[in-house]
Amino acid sequence: MLRLDPHLAVFRSAPDRIVIGAQQPVAVLDADPPTLRAIAAMTRGVLPQELEQLVGGVHAQSLLTLLAPALVDAAPAVPVLVRGRIRLSEQLHRAVRDSGHPAGSDGIVVPVAPWRMPAAETERLLSSGAAHLPIVLGDAWVQVGPYVSAGGGCVRCTPRDGTLLPAHLVPEAGAIAAAQTVVTVLDALRRAAAGALPEGWAVQIRQRDGAVSALRRRRPCQHQRDRRPTGRPERPAAEPARRGSAMAA
Secondary structure, eight states, X not given: OXXXXXXXXXXXXXXTEEEEOSSSOOEEEEOOHHHHHHHHHHHHOBOHHHHHXXXXXXXXXXXXXXXXXXXXXXOOOXXXXXXXXXXXXXXXXXXXXXXXXXXXXXXXXXXXXXSSOOHHHHHHHHHHXXXXXXXXXXXXXXXXXXXXXXXXXXXXXXXXOOOOBOTTOOOOOOHHHHHHHHHHHHHHHHHHHTXXXXXXXXXXXXXXXXXXXXXXXXXXXXXXXXXXXXXXXXXXXXXXXXXXXXXXX
């Protein structure tokens, strides 16, 4: 699909001239009816065959040559559902919508939680079979992933962290870490939509300076063959309760 870079200004420099790009103009075109129709179509996205039908093959090829530096990959955006009740989830929700991803749980679910992903949420995701990219916010880092493709994942292979954490406190993402998390998640969604995001991909983003570190991917699940095609996955074993207001699971 052909689409003009939405960040570039498109305006008339004269009654009969159209300019693509203001600070660094990419092209100056005649403002004739076929060109105006082509620009309108490429603003929203159009297939090459549709553009040829709209303005003719010769004119379409001429425009594509002139506008090549202004065209971006317009692959359909995967539906994304961001779930969470903390501020970082709100920031991610806005960024995902602004980047053109439609809302929907039939694509990739992005659950956002403080400290660690609740076992009930993990079970819910695996039971649904939805692809998901969990985000966990702590006071030292933000973890993005591991990515689980549709129908993948296994409760028995999901690691359980028993670190004592203050459940009564909600960590906040610093400005640098939050911005880096948004960029990282949007890039991961783009790669996932193209089928280029590896199963188990995950990174940590340091709160202090936004530095990104790749996490080692876990070994492939050995229990997939044992999973039944229907029914709920095995519930994680309950962990012993701990005293105090901190949570551990």
